[in-house]
Amino acid sequence: MSRRVLVIEDNEQNLYLTEFLLTRHGFDVDIARTGGEGVAKAQTAKPDLILLDVQLPEMDGYEVAQTIRRHPELFSIPIVAVTSYAMPGDQEQALAAGCTGYIEKPINPENFIDQIEQFLV
Amino acid sequence: MLQIGPADRSREAALSALIRFWFVKALMAVLVIACSSVALSDIDVRVGVYDNSPKEYVDDAGVARGLFPELVDFIAGEEGWTIHYVPGTWTECLKQLEAGEIDLLVDVAYSEPRSALYTFTNETVLVNWGIVYARRGLHVLSLVDLEGLRIAVMRDSTHTVDPGGIVDLTERFAITCSFVEADDYTGVFQLLADGEADVGVVNRIFGLQFESNYPVERTPILFNPSELRFALPKGGPLTPYLADRIDSRLIQLKANPQSVYYQALERNVFVSEQPAVVVRWPPWLVPTLVSAGAVIAALIGAFMVVRHEVRQRATAEAALRRSEERFSLAMQGASDGLWDWDIVSGRVDFSPRWMGMLGYAQTDLPPAIETFHSLIHPDDRPRVSALEGDYLAGRVDRYEAQFRMRHKEGHYLHILSRAFLVRGEPDGKPLRMVGTHVDVTERERVASELETAKERAEAADHVKSAFLATMSHELRTPLNSIIGFTGILLQSLAGPLNEEQRKQLSMVRTSARHLLELINDVLDISKIEAGELQVTSESIDLHELVSEVADSAIPMAEKKGLVLRTTIGSGVGSITSDRRRVGQILMNLLSNAVKFTLSGEVRVDCRIEGAWAAVAVTDTGIGIKQEDLSRLFMPFQQIESGLTRSYDGTGLGLSICRRLVTMLGGSIEVESEPGRGSTFTFRLPLQRRDGS
Numbered sequence: 001m002s003r004r005v006l007v008i009e010d011n012e013q014n015l016y017l018t019e020f021l022l023t024r025h026g027f028d029v030d031i032a033r034t035g036g037e038g039v040a041k042a043q044t045a046k047p048d049l050i051l052l053d054v055q056l057p058e059m060d061g062y063e064v065a066q067t068i069r070r071h072p073e074l075f076s077i078p079i080v081a082v083t084s085y086a087m088p089g090d091q092e093q094a095l096a097a098g099c100t101g102y103i104e105k106p107i108n109p110e111n112f113i114d115q116i117e118q119f120l121v
Numbered sequence: 122m123l124q125i126g127p128a129d130r131s132r133e134a135a136l137s138a139l140i141r142f143w144f145v146k147a148l149m150a151v152l153v154i155a156c157s158s159v160a161l162s163d164i165d166v167r168v169g170v171y172d173n174s175p176k177e178y179v180d181d182a183g184v185a186r187g188l189f190p191e192l193v194d195f196i197a198g199e200e201g202w203t204i205h206y207v208p209g210t211w212t213e214c215l216k217q218l219e220a221g222e223i224d225l226l227v228d229v230a231y232s233e234p235r236s237a238l239y240t241f242t243n244e245t246v247l248v249n250w251g252i253v254y255a256r257r258g259l260h261v262l263s264l265v266d267l268e269g270l271r272i273a274v275m276r277d278s279t280h281t282v283d284p285g286g287i288v289d290l291t292e293r294f295a296i297t298c299s300f301v302e303a304d305d306y307t308g309v310f311q312l313l314a315d316g317e318a319d320v321g322v323v324n325r326i327f328g329l330q331f332e333s334n335y336p337v338e339r340t341p342i343l344f345n346p347s348e349l350r351f352a353l354p355k356g357g358p359l360t361p362y363l364a365d366r367i368d369s370r371l372i373q374l375k376a377n378p379q380s381v382y383y384q385a386l387e388r389n390v391f392v393s394e395q396p397a398v399v400v401r402w403p404p405w406l407v408p409t410l411v412s413a414g415a416v417i418a419a420l421i422g423a424f425m426v427v428r429h430e431v432r433q434r435a436t437a438e439a440a441l442r443r444s445e446e447r448f449s450l451a452m453q454g455a456s457d458g459l460w461d462w463d464i465v466s467g468r469v470d471f472s473p474r475w476m477g478m479l480g481y482a483q484t485d486l487p488p489a490i491e492t493f494h495s496l497i498h499p500d501d502r503p504r505v506s507a508l509e510g511d512y513l514a515g516r517v518d519r520y521e522a523q524f525r526m527r528h529k530e531g532h533y534l535h536i537l538s539r540a541f542l543v544r545g546e547p548d549g550k551p552l553r554m555v556g557t558h559v560d561v562t563e564r565e566r567v568a569s570e571l572e573t574a575k576e577r578a579e580a581a582d583h584v585k586s587a588f589l590a591t592m593s594h595e596l597r598t599p600l601n602s603i604i605g606f607t608g609i610l611l612q613s614l615a616g617p618l619n620e621e622q623r624k625q626l627s628m629v630r631t632s633a634r635h636l637l638e639l640i641n642d643v644l645d646i647s648k649i650e651a652g653e654l655q656v657t658s659e660s661i662d663l664h665e666l667v668s669e670v671a672d673s674a675i676p677m678a679e680k681k682g683l684v685l686r687t688t689i690g691s692g693v694g695s696i697t698s699d700r701r702r703v704g705q706i707l708m709n710l711l712s713n714a715v716k717f718t719l720s721g722e723v724r725v726d727c728r729i730e731g732a733w734a735a736v737a738v739t740d741t742g743i744g745i746k747q748e749d750l751s752r753l754f755m756p757f758q759q760i761e762s763g764l765t766r767s768y769d770g771t772g773l774g775l776s777i778c779r780r781l782v783t784m785l786g787g788s789i790e791v792e793s794e795p796g797r798g799s800t801f802t803f804r805l806p807l808q809r810r811d812g813s
Contacts, residue, residue, distance in 0.1 A: 013602035017609070024614050055594060084597045106601035106637060109608030 003120070004028040006047035008038035008064060009082070010056050018051060018107070025113045035059030039067050042074050049119055050079045051103075054094060062097035069098035078119045082107070164202045166363065168193055169214040169226040172305045175330050175389040176228050176349070179208045188389040189227035189351075192246065195381045196370045210304045212277050221354040225363055230279035230347035240360050244371035245348040247386070250325040251280030251287065253342035254332065256313050261320055261340045268296050273309040273318035276302045280322050285345040287322045310335040326390055458558035460540075462490055464513075464551050469493060478536075478560050480529030498525035498533055505538075512542065513551050520554075523561065535565040582651060589647045596640050603633045642773035649780045656699040656784045658809050663703070663734055664693045667727045670704050674711040674723075681715060683723055690728035697809045702781045706789075709774040710738040710801045718742030718798070730804065733787070737802040744795040753791060754779040778803070785809060 005027045009015040015031055022029045030045045032038035035056045042050060050068065054061035061081060068074045081094035081102040094102050103115050170185045172178050177187040185193075185206040197204045207214075207223050218226045218239055230249070231241050253272075255261040261270075274281040274288075281287055281300075291298055301318045303309045306328075309321040314335050325343065332339060351367055353360040374382035458475025462468075469490050476483045479496060486492045497505055501524035512520040520540040525533040540556025607630040609615055611623065618626065648654040671687040678685040707725075714723040721741030728735055745753060754775050782789045786806045793799035 011598050011602070014598065014605070017602050017605040020609065021605075021614075024609075084594045105597050106604045109605050109612060109614075 004030065004045065004047045004049075005116070006030045006032065006038065006041055006045055006050045008032045008035065008041075008050065008056065008061070009053040010034065011053070014053070017109075021109060021112055022116075027116075035061065035064040038064050039071075042068055042077065043071070046073075047077060049116065050077055051082060051116075052079050052099065053082050054090060055084070062093060065094070065097040065099050080116070080119050164200075164359065164362075165205060166197065166202045166225055166359065167205050167207050167223045169217055169223040170206045170208050171211045171214045171228075172307065173211070173228060173324075173327060174307075176326060179206070183208075188385050189246065191385040191389070192371075192374075192382065193225070193227060195374075195385075196367060199370065200366055211275065212304070215277060218352060218354055221357050224353065224357055224359045225367075226352045228349050229352035230283070231350050232279055232283045232347070234283065235279075235352070238355065239352040240355050240357075240364060241353075242351045242364050242367050242371070244368045244375070245350050246371065247349055247390070248346055249349050250343050250347070251322055251345040252325045252328050253287075253320050253322055253340045253344075254310070254313065254328060254337040255320045255340050256316070256318075257336045257338050259319060259338070261338075261342070264290060264294055264342055265296065267291060267298050267320060267342075269298065270319040271299050271301055271317070273301045273303055273312035273321035275306055275309055275322070276304060278322075278324075279347050280324060280345050283345070283347075287344070290344060307331070310337060313337050458560075460493065460556055460558065462493075462554040464553060475558055478534065478558060479526055485529075496526045498527065501525055512540075513554070520556065534560055535562045537561045586647060586651045586653065589644060593640050593644045597637070600633055600637055600640070604630060604637070607633065639773075642777060645777050646773055646780075649777070649784070654784070656702050656781070658697050659700060660695050660697055661700040661703065662694065663696045663698075663727065664689050666700060666704060667693070667707065667725065667736060670707045670711065671725045674708065674715065677712065678715050678723055681718070683715060683718055683721065685711075685715075685723045685725070687725040688727070690726075692729040693727050693734065696734050696805060696807045698785055698805055702785060703805065706778045706781050706803060707736060707738070709778050710803070713774060713801075714738050714740035714742065714799075721798070729807070732807050733804040734807055735802055735804045737800055739798065739800040741798040744797055744799055745791070745793040746795050750791060750793065754789070 003026060005022050007015060007018050007022070007029060009018060009031070010033050015033070019029050019031060030041050030047060032041045036059050038050070038052070038056075039059075041047075052061045052064060056064070059067075065079050065081070068077065068079060078100040079098065081091075081099040082105050083090050083094055083102050084105040091102050100119055103112070168185075168190075170177050170179060170190060173187075175187050177185065177189040180186050185208070190206070193204060196202075207217065209217060214223070214226050217223045226239075228246070229235065229239065229241070231245070235241070253261065253267070261267065272287060272291075279286060283289070288300070301312055303312055306323040309318075309323050310331060312318040313321045314337070320340070321337070324347075328339065351364070353364055371382070374380040377383075458478045459470075459472035460475055461470040463470075467490055469488050469492065471483065471486075471488060471492070473483045476485065494502065494506070505522055505524050508517065508520065508522050511517045520542075521538070523535060523537050526536045528534055537559040538556055539559075540554050542551050543553040543555065544550060545552045607626050610618065611626050611630065645654065667689055668687060671685060675685050711723065711725070718740040719742070723741075724737075724739040726735075726737045726739070779789050782803045782805070786809050787804050789801065789803040791799060791801050
């Protein structure tokens with residue numbers, strides 16, 4: 001079972017944190033720092049899962065999710081939104097935009113991998 | 122039988138036309154009175170009262186009594202005024218009246234010079250005379266006998282200073298005399314009693330009442346009949362209204378022999394005026410009466426026939442008078458402008474107030490509908506014309522419009538115009554349109570200011586919410602890496618740690634989690650306050666939820682050496698509520714219980730109480746003082762109470778709990794004993810309706 005995860009995140013520290021955790025647990029990790037870059041990476045890398053920060057510069061996470069969901073080759077990739085549970089209704093919005101699920105920020109390193117695994121079954 | 126001839130018929134027709142006309146006016150008056158009732162009720166009236174018994178005086182208890190106060194009290198009761206009596210001497214009262222410090226002064230004799238200074242009611246309460254009294258034994262029979270005497274007079278009294286008063290009279294008859302002044306008529310009699318004056322002038326009513334108390338004699342010098350009325354300050358804000366109402370009431374009172382007016386006169390004035398009169402029937406009267414009896418009996422028959430018609434007419438005339446009165450009140454007293462459009466002739470009668478509202482005198486503008494139309498703001502005119510057309514054509518059944526009208530000075534007023542239509546019979550053709558105008562400019566201005574303020578507040582609120590949300594997100598982003606990396610390090614994913622490093626990193630993680638809690642709580646509170654927090658209604662298994670949440674608190678309790686026991690009643694099953702929020706409430710209460718308990722146990726009891734599910738969290742902790750219980754559910758109470766140092770927490774938990782419970786249609790309560798522990802119980806409805 002392949003374990004390739006695309007992490008789309010604009011904050012350098014959080015990107016490193018996620019990448020570190022995933023790598024340590026044996027995932028192949030691709031990273032993107034903007035929504036546009038994320039969509040492009042998704043097409044080239046064909047990841048098994050996309051971890052998507054919702055608040056991104058230029059193209060935000062919802063747009064990224066919608067774009068991927070409409071893409072003929074990418075629409076079936078599970079997308080997990082990493083939401084901060086800050087804006088009213090942003091989780092519902094994430095699901096509405098086509099995300100498979102969401103993980104609340106801040107992530108808990110102790111069960112983060114378990115949460116990821118659920119979406120990879 | 123009495124025949125009604127053609128002349129009667131035409132009179133009847135005229136009368137019924139009149140009644141119809143006044144009926145319309147009465148309706149308008151009612152409309153106006155209804156519209157202006159807010160403005161006219163609850164009026165405070167300051168009434169000047171001086172010592173002039175029995176017409177007015179202040180008794181030992183400080184209560185104004187006598188004929189005039191009785192009338193004032195009665196009218197005030199009918200009109201809904203609140204009366205404040207301002208007692209003073211006559212001179213003081215006049216000064217206050219002139220200064221507008223009182224709204225009404227009782228018992229003022231009307232005179233030309235005075236009418237230039239004060240406004241008088243039109244109606245006279247009663248006519249009084251000046252009368253001269255002399256010291257007992259001093260024979261004064263006519264005016265000329267006053268020569269060389271000292272005359273006691275009341276200062277500023279009409280019988281003293283006015284034309285026709287004693288000063289004027291003695292001057293006209295070239296009588297040389299001196300005057301000694303007193304503040305009131307009692308003072309006048311006192312001066313006579315003390316020998317400081319030879320004769321004194323009082324009014325007749327006073328004299329008749331008190332002459333027996335003093336060593337004085339009534340003389341035949343009766344002069345200066347004066348009409349006693351109410352006086353009001355010229356240009357006083359209440360003057361036109363009060364004068365109008367008092368006149369109207371006096372007319373009514375005087376027309377009814379059984380009214381308060383006559384009762385008060387009887388009680389106060391006539392008591393001692395007339396000695397009892399013994400009537401002796403002359404001997405010739407009896408046979409005359411007997412023969413007259415036959416004539417009378419014959420007349421009664423005719424009378425019965427006529428009476429019916431007379432009664433009807435009297436009723437109609439009374440109704441007419443009533444409506445006339447009301448209408449006249451409406452025209453003069455009310456703050457509404459009136460217009461009455463004769464559609465056939467095109468003439469419109471505008472009331473003085475209608476014109477005055479727009480800065481015009483009544484004769485400034487022609488009484489035509491064009492006057493009305495031309496003053497409407499050009500932007501509003503098409504709308505008003507359309508409504509008018511629709512209303513006249515019967516397409517709409519209500520004429521009520523608000524529009525702007527140009528004031529004489531050029532600015533625009535917001536006018537609320539309401540009217541109704543009078544149709545002819547039998548064709549139903551519109552004959553007249555009559556309506557009222559209310560100046561709602563001020564109301565409009567206040568409303569628009571409120572709207573602006575509301576918009577600003579809403580904008581500010583929106584900014585606040587957005588700010589909090591952004592802040593929360595921005596704070597969470599760095600916290601994510603702090604908590605994340607601390608976790609990674611503590612899991613030794615980045616390499617082994619020594620004990621000290623592990624201890625310090627644990628502290629970093631605890632602080633970071635606390636910070637996160639704070640952020641979440643602040644966000645929750647602000648969302649609840651902004652009305653943005655939505656609770657859902659879903660079927661949840663309360664039994665499962667309570668055990669799940671309680672289980673998740675076990676590690677926390679064990680860490681402090683506490684036992685956590687959970688009892689769930691057998692009937693506890695599914696309820697309709699918000700799973701996440703119910704869990705949050707219970708978790709909050711549990712973490713509080715653990716936090717504030719050093720030893721012992723924490724117990725969760727869940728049971729069904731009728732239509733409610735009750736969840737109680739009991740601890741054996743520090744407890745809460747009685748006086749602190751009420752503040753417990755307010756935000757930041759823990760922080761304010763300075764407990765933060767020894768106990769972690771935001772101080773927002775209970776405040777959030779209460780608000781969430783309320784949003785879920787339930788309630789929360791606390792029982793506590795300092796040193797023994799606390800029990801927090803929240804109750805939720807088994808079935809929650811949306812929006813409850």
